[in-house]
Amino acid sequence: MAAYQCDIVTPEAQLYSSEAEMVVVPGVEGEMGFLKGHEPLVSALADGDVRIKNPGSDEVTHIVVQGGYVQVSGHKVIILADRAKAKADIDVADAKAKLADVEAMLAGMSAEEAAKTTLLADKAWYEVLVKVAQAA
Amino acid sequence: MPNLHDIERRINSVSSTKQITRTMQMVAAAKIRKASERVLAATPYSESMVEMLANVAKRVGGSENALLRKHDEVKHVLLIAVVSDRGLAGGFNSNVLRRVERLMQEKRAGGAEVSLVACGKKAIGYFTYRKVDPVLSFPGLSADPTVEEAASVAAYAIDGYTQGDIDEVIVVYNHAKNAAEQTLREEIVLPVDTDALEAELATDGVVEEAAEQKLEGDVIFEPNAAAVLDRLLPSYVRTTIYHALIDSAAAEQGARRNAMMSATDNATEMVETLTRLYNRVRQGAITTEISEIVGGAAALEE
Numbered sequence: 490m491a492a493y494q495c496d497i498v499t500p501e502a503q504l505y506s507s508e509a510e511m512v513v514v515p516g517v518e519g520e521m522g523f524l525k526g527h528e529p530l531v532s533a534l535a536d537g538d539v540r541i542k543n544p545g546s547d548e549v550t551h552i553v554v555q556g557g558y559v560q561v562s563g564h565k566v567i568i569l570a571d572r573a574k575a576k577a578d579i580d581v582a583d584a585k586a587k588l589a590d591v592e593a594m595l596a597g598m599s600a601e602e603a604a605k606t607t608l609l610a611d612k613a614w615y616e617v618l619v620k621v622a623q624a625a
Numbered sequence: 626m627p628n629l630h631d632i633e634r635r636i637n638s639v640s641s642t643k644q645i646t647r648t649m650q651m652v653a654a655a656k657i658r659k660a661s662e663r664v665l666a667a668t669p670y671s672e673s674m675v676e677m678l679a680n681v682a683k684r685v686g687g688s689e690n691a692l693l694r695k696h697d698e699v700k701h702v703l704l705i706a707v708v709s710d711r712g713l714a715g716g717f718n719s720n721v722l723r724r725v726e727r728l729m730q731e732k733r734a735g736g737a738e739v740s741l742v743a744c745g746k747k748a749i750g751y752f753t754y755r756k757v758d759p760v761l762s763f764p765g766l767s768a769d770p771t772v773e774e775a776a777s778v779a780a781y782a783i784d785g786y787t788q789g790d791i792d793e794v795i796v797v798y799n800h801a802k803n804a805a806e807q808t809l810r811e812e813i814v815l816p817v818d819t820d821a822l823e824a825e826l827a828t829d830g831v832v833e834e835a836a837e838q839k840l841e842g843d844v845i846f847e848p849n850a851a852a853v854l855d856r857l858l859p860s861y862v863r864t865t866i867y868h869a870l871i872d873s874a875a876a877e878q879g880a881r882r883n884a885m886m887s888a889t890d891n892a893t894e895m896v897e898t899l900t901r902l903y904n905r906v907r908q909g910a911i912t913t914e915i916s917e918i919v920g921g922a923a924a925l926e927e
Contacts, residue, residue: 533857558853560676567677
């Protein structure tokens with residue numbers, strides 16, 4: 490099947506840029522898959538797992554994203570994410586430890602104080618990491 | 626005539642200063658690369674973000690979103706001053722600080738209240754001395770700004786803006802035009818100006834071309850265009866602020882390298898002049914001594 494360009498970028502760096510045959514993303518209203526020649530589309534993404542099927546093989550790359558958007562045009566898929574990490578790079582024990590830390594810090598704060606920090610986003614991020622890593 | 630020893634001591638002192646400035650120059654030069662790599666790495670994200678936002682905003686068309694709506698009366702302005710934690714970078718810090726202070730006076734003259742977000746120790750010091758209390762301050766940030774810090778500034782600005790406590794948000798920082806040159810930039814972060822976004826796209830020839838072929842005609846928005854816009858805008862504000870921070874970090878190293886380069890040059894020149902003076906004084910002393918000896922010998926012969 491025909492391949493097209495797929496980029497995943499975060500504010501810090503371009504995480505992934507390669508050819509893909511099919512990309513499946515966690516849209517806010519359910520998962521969506523894109524093949525070449527898809528109608529132009531812009532969507533907000535839920536936190537979760539992006540699956541990229543590499544052309545010419547059955548290999549699938551998993552990348553976890555948080556706070557993302559996807560823009561699809563006929564020949565390119567761009568995923569913007571606040572944070573992203575390849576599933577292969579996730580250290581489950583580390584993510585769990587960080588999650589526990591963040592929860593402990595949140596427990597000592599009122600909801601108002603917590604809203605001023607990025608801890609809530611951190612918590613969601615580690616939860617997603619753990620969830621995706623364990624789903625495999 | 627100055628004392629030989631005094632000159633020698635000054636030469637020594639100037640050369641050790643020169644050693645320090647030369648080292649700082651080299652350190653800054655090494656850091657420029659790292660900092661500009663970070664700017665480069667962040668560029669694809671902000672470019673795609675601008676492009677996506679311009680596309681969405683064009684289709685939504687209205688100003689239903691709180692962050693797009695201009696407030697009729699500007700009563701409270703939030704200024705974000707982005708400087709460094711350390712000095713010895715020429716006019717790097719003072720340019721920004723002076724511009725911020727002038728903006729403050731202008732806005733106050735226009736009847737608006739002004740509050741300040743200080744990024745970098747130098748801004749905190751400068752404004753605390755002038756009895757301006759920053760609402761948020763981030764010391765120790767200029768070396769390695771993170772997305773999280775940008776996010777907390779953005780969260781404060783967005784909160785204030787949607788609740789009507791803040792009517793305008795302006796960020797002032799140094800843009801690293803290239804490794805040797807910095808330009809002062811002043812950007813209005815909020816309200817987000819979608820016309821300016823499109824203009825920005827248009828000036829960037831490559832992006833414009835790409836954008837035109839990319840999203841012409843019908844575009845599917847999920848869940849809908851307004852909802853996408855609601856989520857995109859805060860991210861856009863975050864990106865703008867993050868970009869200002871890393872751009873400023875790159876500019877700081879460039880400015881420091883320039884400042885240290887001219888300091889090193891000046892020191893070299895000074896050592897040269899002093900050495901010349903030293904030699905002249907030494908030669909003068911020898912000449913005096915010889916003429917004394919010759920004079921004494923002549924007196925004995927007679």
